[in-house]
Amino acid sequence: MASISLRGVEKRFGAVEVIPSLDLDIEDHEFVVFVGPSGCGKSTLLRIIAGLEPVSAGELRFAGERANEKSPAQRNVAMVFQDYALYPHMTVYQNMAFGLEMRRMTRAEIDERVRRAARMLEIEPMLGRHPRALSGGQRQRVAMGRAMVRDPSVFLFDEPLSNLDAQLRGQVRTEIKALSQRLRTTMIFVTHDQVEAMTMADRIVVLQRGVIQQVGTPEEVYEQPANRFVAGFIGAPAMNFLPVTQEHGAVRLGNGTALRVDHTRSGPAILGVRPEHFVAAPPGQGLAAELLLVEPLGSDTLVHFMAGEVRCIARVRPETRPQPGQVLHFTVQPDRAHLFDTESGAAMR
Amino acid sequence: MSTSLSSRQRGVLALLSVPAVGFTVLMVAFPVAYTLWLSFRATPLGHASHFIGTANYARLLHSADFWNSIRVSLLLYVLSLAMELVCGTALALLLFRMQRMPAILRSILISPFMVPPVVVGMMFLIILDPTIGVANWVLGWFGIAPSAWLASPMGVIPTIALIDTWQWTPFVALIVLGGLQSLPPSVYEAARIDGAPPHRVFWRITLPLLRPTLVTALILRSVDLLRFFDIIYVTTQGGPLNASNTLNIFTFHIGFELFQFGYASALAVTLTALVFGVVLALNQLRRAVAW
């Protein structure tokens, strides 16, 4: 129902520039996740889209129409806040009905919508309660319900899962994803958790210091990170970064070890290897790694070792039952290795 | 947070303050300007006043009575304020803890400030009379020697501070109670689960969270205490020997007993400036403790 486009959007708080200048297009029905470390401007960006935060410069368009001056209500957005921001003095029903009331909807229609949403979210029995009588998860649902009943053109989520325990978080994540597929509304979701981003997003927008680092599908940002920041931020455990010198078809580590990788040029670079892209090699070949720490995860095992000055993590098959102190040898999958410019951090292709 | 408002919202919010500020300015500007004007003039009673420059201010700066009144005002201010804040917070906690106390009892516990201050003064004049007062009579049961209370130059300020504390502790308590009731109970619960003993919860959690409310109490009491008047006016009129002659009492004497309106205006302006300065400083505190 609404595509959103940002052109040259800037945001300053006094002298502090939070968002320098930003362009972004979000398609109708798209589920977009803004991700980045805290303080990267992702929440500010969301609040700009919501209309809670005026822009310092630039233009904001909803469905092609300039929206800078529009209030949140006029933009027809709904938002789920990090702390849910339920109205404490209203019952669940009243909380959900409030926004509709503001739109002068008839009682009957309000009732119908509230009940429908409550049914969908399985919070019907709680309609008469006040927020203080609800558990965290229930409050979260009410917050979603409050957003849903409005039938908004854009759904905004500001880290809505951060107050939930891990198990519940996974469950709600799935629910939101399912909801988005059912409602087919544009959704923007802000999180600092890259797992949430990866699992839910149609497209991920990675932000750092107010600047978009990369926009792409989860696969794209994972497999083809645009720069060292994205590469390091997406994926857990994080990508390993090793300073190397490029030679033809190989890179040489500081200690002289040479590793074969594709796409090399010449000169210094940063080699980026995800833990799962280390490949066990026969003794004497590749990188000799004396294990410092072994973390069995069940499905696979993480091993920590030093490669020169850099601490690395590799993912190995659990059957190998590595032990600390043991020396393993690794090479990297040549086609999965990433090379980044030492200065700019940009991916070298 | 303030920068997050749109210009339209800012406009509406600014409009919300306009009636209050406008009303105050309308009411206060003329009297203050008038007093300021008068403070530079000599005002022979019943005759036209004339400009005398800063002579009234020079006079107060050279007046021992003025400096004495500043000292007395500040002493009384600090003493009363400290007692009222401590007792008021304690009373508020008590009321807060005893939620099920009947409304009537709660109301009576906060009622001293509902008694007109002049009556309070008259009442304590008799209760604290060294010879026929109940206070010494009761203290006598416990073998405590009679005290001169309001009649001792040394004791008068503490005594007045005590009376004022009796009257205004409930006021502070009520404000603090309001603050306590808007604190999230989950914080206490969290702290209790963390195993903090009650007094630690108070010092580490409750009190810091109460700071904005305490600053409100502080400011509201400060403006009144620095202008201390009623009880002294009724009981000692500034005596004995000027020992309770606060700046406001002194100003009143000059103005409405001696009818020296020019000089009294200079004193009133000075007192206003003093209160204003203290309030500005306390307001910085308000900003500093906002959470």
Next chain:
Amino acid sequence: MERDQKSAAARVLIAVLAIIAAALILTPLVWMVLSSFKSSDQVTAYPPSLLFRPTLANYENLARTTSFLAYARNSLIESGGATLLGLLLGIPAAYAASVTRASWPALATLSARMAPGTLFLVPWYLAFRDFNLIGSYTALILTQGVIALPIVIWVLLPVFDAIPRSVLEAAQVDGCGVLRSLWRIGLPLARPGIVIATILSFVFSWNFFLFALVLSDHSTKPLVVAAFNFIGEGSTDWGGLMAAATLITLPPLVLAIAVQRWLVAGLTLGAVKG
């Protein structure tokens, strides 16, 4: 087990503290009320007469010689009007000051309480005379409103501050403008604070006599000014004064009792913070 003992001990301690506090607070009040049932010579008798034959003479005298009800009505109109005025102007101002974090409006309204009350007497008298308002309820409500307004604002500031911003933003997203958020969200959430502000500003203007002293006339004189009728050379009527004081104290007390139920704790914000 140990925990139970501990909390029992704490409860006893609190009860003891409560009793001491109550005794300290109540003693002078009891003295006042008892004195109102004594004759003047009994009030100042020594040793104090604890056992005495109570007399209603002071109250009868009050009813007979003073237009007590008329003064009470004046006080109600003036303090009630001033409180309403204070709430009407003060609530929006406090809300705005809290949301914008700009404190100068709050400071500005406090200015009337920074100056000694006597500073206002002559200028106000001159001004109200020019508007032909001396002795009018209007003049008294306006001047007492100056007293009530800053109390409302300053009591409500921290209360509004305690409302999470996100709740107000949620209302904004739901389609509320500033005014409607104030009305639908701010007001209900600040209710305990508003109750307290109401009590405080009512009591303040109820007991403030200085402005009424020169601005009221015969027909608009409030109770507290009338109370001075009991004090004077050769005529200090201690019993009458205490009876008047008791009666003057009653209306604010009744108000406080009446609004207590709106003061219930933990009403609201706990649910949304943290």
Next chain:
Amino acid sequence: MPSRLRLTLAAAGILAMPFTAHAAAFNWQQYKGQTIHVLADNNPVGHMIETNRAAFEKKTGIKVEVDMFTEQQMRQRLVTVEDARSDPVDVFMTLPSREGLQFAKAGWYADLTPLTKDVAPDYDFAGLSPALIAAGTIDGHLTNIPVNIEGPALYYRRDVFQKCGVAVPKTLGDLPAVAQKLRACEPAMTPFVSRGLRDALAYTYSVFFHNMGGQYVVNGKSGLCSSAGLAALSLYGNMMKEYGPPGSVNYTFYQISALYRAGRAAMAFESTNELSNMMQGGARLHDTGITLLPPGPGGSHPTVIDWGLAISTYSKHKGAAWLLIQYLSSPAVQAANQLAGIAAPRADIASQPAVKQWLAGAPVRQEWQNTLAEMAKTGTSEVGYPIAQNPLSRQYFGDAVDKVILGAATPQAACAAADTKLNALIAGHAE
């Protein structure tokens, strides 16, 4: 005001009827329909106005509204209104001994001289105390009409004096010795009490000062520290310090009357106005004697002052206002006042039958009346310095007295400090 007193007053109102009946020639109704506002001090005189209001309204068709306040409040309201040259006050009570010169200089008093020519035949203007009329005439203008006389008198306990075998002191110098004996014989009792509150004590201190032979202004200089002045200061200070109640430095009529009424003081030097207050409850009615303060080296100069009724310069109802003043100061009303303990500033009142009967009701009343008569004859209304800044002069020497009472300074030092300020004040250097 005790209800008994009010009843007496009402009865007196009826008594007063015959006096006014044959005054038909004078047109009391000439200002019918007007309303006048009276600003009154809350003391027996003020109450007297209130009591007589209804009868006056009926007689004249003038509506009277009385606003009564404590003295300081009254002055606060008055000065606000007068300073604004405003007219909500037509008639106000005034203390000529304190503020007469000051208010006259400010031009707040309307001149009553022409009005006194137009009176009812039975008014007897000449019967009003000539001394008070003279004192109230400033620069040829009659500023007020006296409606009472009063002064500090020595209330003492006959029974205690008898028990302790002491007599009323013959001279001021005997006072400490008498107090000493009373202390020895009745240790639980305060031997002597008088005013100690700085701004109130001029009234009582002036009698000590004058009786010692002091004069406030001698040849344009302050006489506070003359040898007579120092003697007065020492005596007053020491009496209060040694024989007064603890805390006497704050004492004014509130505490003094309460203390005496409660039977806790053997002697109280306080206003004659306090009679009904001191007698309230009846405990003191039959064991109290009243007399003047004993004479000193300078003779006997009791303080005698009056409350007067004045018309505001800015009043728009001067005619009606004068009718009220005339009525309240008429022989008939003043005779009635006397029965309520308000001493009339008319010498011949005491000879009226109703007054005689009242005086015979209790010995203390007759003594009170005698004391007042003596005051009227020999008294002076010089309470503090006879200058426009009289109120400030009272503060200055009040300070000195308090220092002595508290032992904070020797009489010499306390006096010297006050004298410097007083001389400056007399010279007009201070505003």
